[in-house]
Structures are given as C-alpha cells and as structure tokens.
Amino acid sequence: MTPGKKLQGLVAATITPMTPDGQINLSVIRQYVDYLVSEQNVKNVFVNGTTGEGLSLSIQERKQLAEEWVCQGKDKLDHVIIHVGALSLPECQELARHAAAICASGIAVIAPFFFKPTNKDELIAFLQKVASEAPAVPFYYYHIPPLTGVKIRVEELLDGIKEWIPTFQGVKFSDTDLLDLAQCINKNEREQFAFLYGVDEQLLSALAIGANGAVGSTYNYLGQKNNLMLQAFAKPDLALARKYQFLTGEFLNFVIKLGFGVAQTKAVMTFVSGIPMGPPRHPLVDASEEFIIKAKAKLDSIVWPDGD
Secondary structure (H helix, E strand, O other): OOOOOOOOEEEEEOOOOEOOOOOEOHHHHHHHHHHHHHHOOOOEEEEOOOOOOHHHOOHHHHHHHHHHHHHHHOOOOOEEEEEOOOOOHHHHHHHHHHHHHOOOOEEEEEOOOOOOOOOHHHHHHHHHHHHOOOOOOOEEEEEOHHHHOOOOOHHHHHOOHHHHOOOEEEEEEOOOOHHHHHHHHHHOOOOOOEEEEOOHHHHHHHHHOOOOEEEEOHHHOOHHHHHHHHHHHHOOOHHHHHHHHHHHHHHHHHHHHHOOOHHHHHHHHHHHHOOOOOOOOOOOOOOOHHHHHHHHHHHHHOOOOOOO
8 A cells, every 4th residue: 555645546446255155255355456456457445335235244344354455455556445334333433443453544434324413513523433543544434325314515514624533534425416526626725635426427527526536336347447537537538538438327327227236236347357256245135147148248338439
C-alpha cells in the first residue's frame, strides 16, 4: 500500500469468494489481487462492503478477509479500505480497532439501518464513536440510502465534521442524488475530502461535477474499460468517454432486467476472470444458468472503442 497517497480513481468493491458449501475462500485472494492489478489496472479495493456481503459475514470472517486483503495487497495495491459498519456499535468499534492493527489504508462505515439515526447529530455521534477507535486511520462515510434508509444529506453532514472526526477523509457516495453530491464538491473548496461515486452506470455524470473517483462492483471485471473512460474524460474527449459509459450502461441495463444483484455479480466475475467466486450467502441464492449464459453472451457482444 502507498501511505499518504490520496484515494482517487477506481476502487473495486471486492466480492467475497466462497467455497461451494458457503465458507469464505481465502485461498483465491492472492490471485484476485493479481487479476485486479494486471488485468483491470485497479489498485484500490473496498473490502467487506455491499458487494462483499459484509453484513452477512461473521465478525471473525470479516477480520480474516481484511487481514488477507492487506497481506496480499502489500506492495501491489495503493489502498485497502475496510468497511467496518455493522448494526452494533461495539462490533463496529472492534472491527475498526482490528483494521488499525493490521495497517489498513482506511476504514468506512455505513449508517446503522435498523435503529436509525434521524438527524445529522445522531449520525455523526455514531460515526465518531467508531472513528475514535482507529485514531490514526483515514475515515470514510459510506452513504447508501437506498439500502440503509438513512437519507440525511451528505452536504449537511459535512458541515464541521472535522471537528468531530479529525480523521475524516471523504465519502463513498452511493446515491443518485447528484445535487447533494454537487453541493458537497462545491463546498469542498480546499479539496480536502475525496468524493467517490458508487453508482457505476452514472459515473461519468459524477465526474462531470467533480467526483474524485468511484467505488463499485463493475470495476472488478470492467475496470480496464472504466479506466479508459476516465482517461478520455481527463483529455478531455467527452464523446469517447460517453461511449464507454453508454456501453457499460448497456450491459448493466441488460442484466438488471434479468435480475442483477450480488449473486449475479459473483457469476459475472467468475466467468470473466476465471477465478471461482462461489455462491452467495443465504438468503441470497445462486445466479441461474440462464442468467450466466445470457449475461456472458451480452458482454461478449459489446464492441468497445479500443477494439476489444
């Protein structure tokens, strides 16, 4: 990992590989790291988040995965961010302390979503109690209201947040409210915070208003294509950037209509990378063979601007 380097660009929301009987499969993480770096040019990861089924894993499993990603990512990855959010504050704190002990690059936390914070002060108080357990580790808020139901605007949350959480470094913004994101970026005059967008099919829109990068599941298997989109946007060659975004969207639109979630993401990653990701954990169920056949055919049919 690269200490002090700002988190930006693409961050793969990692999948949790599992054995056929549903146990976590640590043995393929090394191959997974090498694949991301060499085949997708992705050198940042976000571990134990939504794509990684973090809330379906035990605390011990989450620790084992965090340790393996940090270990295998040493000297290969720039950032290993560990999601330590949970419904229980003591569990969040335990995971935060563990992430600090294994020298993770950063930690991230979602809002608790059963007993929910109802305003900014309640949410910040919760986040502060987690962040304070890892006082030397960069802290990120994971904003995902479609799943948590916590719709406190990030713009509001950021006002004075450094006073409460000195380690606060930014937000994984997994919402379609681009007005909220734009207000955050507009107020971030000194560019002290990173804003990483989490809705893959709308990344180009977020880049246009100033997002620093993105955290998402598609960067596991379409990282190279999305990196080319970032390069086109930076040139700037907006027409080329749009082509990449439209083609990513074409694939996602197709699979979403078939039913697309974590189980299906695992199936896509398996057939693209050749690394067995295994089944999801219940209550999720395996992707159907019909889905796999149709999704593979669709992905193979796409002609990307780089000729691949």
